[in-house]
Amino acid sequence: MLLLRRKDIVCQQAVELVTDYLEGALSRRDRRRLETHLRACANCAAYLEQIKITIQLTGAIEPDDLTPEARSDLIDVYRRWRSE
Amino acid sequence: MDVELLSRLRNGDEEAFVMLVGRYQQPMLRLARSFVPSQAVAEEAVQDTWLGVVRGIERFEERSSFKTWLFRILVNRARSAGSREHPSAPIESLHTVDPARFDAHGQWADPLEPWPEESDDRLEAATWLPILKSALDDLPSRQRQVVMLRDVEGLSNDEVCGVLGISGGNQRILLHRGRTRLREILEAELKKG
Numbered sequence: 677m678l679l680l681r682r683k684d685i686v687c688q689q690a691v692e693l694v695t696d697y698l699e700g701a702l703s704r705r706d707r708r709r710l711e712t713h714l715r716a717c718a719n720c721a722a723y724l725e726q727i728k729i730t731i732q733l734t735g736a737i738e739p740d741d742l743t744p745e746a747r748s749d750l751i752d753v754y755r756r757w758r759s760e
Numbered sequence: 761m762d763v764e765l766l767s768r769l770r771n772g773d774e775e776a777f778v779m780l781v782g783r784y785q786q787p788m789l790r791l792a793r794s795f796v797p798s799q800a801v802a803e804e805a806v807q808d809t810w811l812g813v814v815r816g817i818e819r820f821e822e823r824s825s826f827k828t829w830l831f832r833i834l835v836n837r838a839r840s841a842g843s844r845e846h847p848s849a850p851i852e853s854l855h856t857v858d859p860a861r862f863d864a865h866g867q868w869a870d871p872l873e874p875w876p877e878e879s880d881d882r883l884e885a886a887t888w889l890p891i892l893k894s895a896l897d898d899l900p901s902r903q904r905q906v907v908m909l910r911d912v913e914g915l916s917n918d919e920v921c922g923v924l925g926i927s928g929g930n931q932r933i934l935l936h937r938g939r940t941r942l943r944e945i946l947e948a949e950l951k952k953g
Contacts, residue, residue, distance in 0.1 A: 686866030691857045695936035699917060701928070719872040726875055730943040733888055734911040737896070739786040746785070747778065753807060754777050757814050 685709050690720045694727050762826040770817050781810070784827075788834050791908055794901035795838035805838040812837070824922075828915060831923045856940040875950060888946060895945040903938035906931055911939070 685693075690713050696702045697710055714721050768776035788809065792802035812833045820829055863869045896904060896912070909920045910931075921931050 686862075687868050688857070688859070688862040688866035691940075692936070695932055695939060699932055699935075701932055719868040722872045722874045726872075726943050726947065727939055729875055730939055730946060731911055733892055733946070734896070734907065734939075734942060735914065737889060737893055737912050739783065742782055742785055747781065750781050750785070750807075750810065751774065751778060753810070754774060754814065757811060758772060758774075 685713050687713075687717060687720050690714070690717070691723055694724050697724075698727070698731075763822070766817065766820070766822075766826055769814070777814070780813075784830060787908065787913060788830070790897070791831065791905060792834055792838045794904045794908075795835070796841050801841050802838070805834065805841045808837045808841075809834040825915075825919070827913060828919045828923060831909060831913075831915070835923055835925075856937050858944070873950075875946075888949070891945065891949050892942060895942050899938050899941060903934045903941070906934040907938035907942070910935055 690710055693702060693706065693710050697707065702710065714724060762780075765776045765780055769780065785806065788806045789799075789802055792805045792809075793799060796802050796805060809830065813830060816833075820826070861869055896907060899907060905924055906920060906926075909915045909923060910917065915923065917928060917931055920926075921928055924931070926934075
């Protein structure tokens with residue numbers, strides 16, 4: 677049995693807090709506990725880094741190009757609306 | 761960009777419409793698809809949304825962003841077009857990271873391998889983006905909605921809550937699950953080398 681002080685958190689808890697942490701939604705107490713853990717735990721620090729990279733990459737997803745057919749369909753629809 | 765396009769759209773400028781469609785059609789389809797049972801119904805909801813935009817453009821007040829307004833119309837149309845989601849279904853929120861990754865004390869069972877440095881990202885992006893895109897499409901619909909609006913489209917958390925009509929807490933749970941899953945997929949992909 678690992679002896680945990682009440683204020684300590686373990687990795688399995690830390691990884692579940694990262695989103696609230698990044699969103700600024702943690703209480704001050706939980707934020708301090710998580711930051712203390714991250715300073716001491718290279719694995720969880722790496723995990724947080726990976727989540728940040730994931731977010732960054734997700735933000736780089738560009739909309740697919742419309743097919744010319746889809747585009748011209750929509751233009752037809754627009755013209756119809758305009759003439760109504 | 762949107763502001764100028766919008767004033768052109770108000771004046772009936774067809775090219776402005778085409779540009780807005782080019783920018784938003786695919787994200788709208790993807791979002792609509794997460795609400796309705798088929799691609800055809802999604803396309804109908806999107807077309808309906810464009811009609812709503814063209815007709816309602818005079819009423820659009822620029823207090824909210826155009827994107828938020830557009831997605832809100834879409835979500836309303838998609839929901840009434842035949843919802844397959846169950847908004848009242850409880851979101852259970854215990855562990856999202858695979859418990860097998862941790863030992864009996866809740867510590868990582870195996871060390872986590874750091875990912876390549878950021879300087880390599882540009883090179884990797886070309887290989888990762890298609891994987892990420894299909895992983896996004898495979899997320900459960902409510903997670904997909906939140907991740908798309910928040911991380912792909914860059915809406916704020918308040919805007920996402922407004923568009924989807926969910927609480928901030930639920931939004932964060934869905935976002936957390938979605939991001940956790942996407943990270944997992946990228947990790948698996950990197951391990952394959």
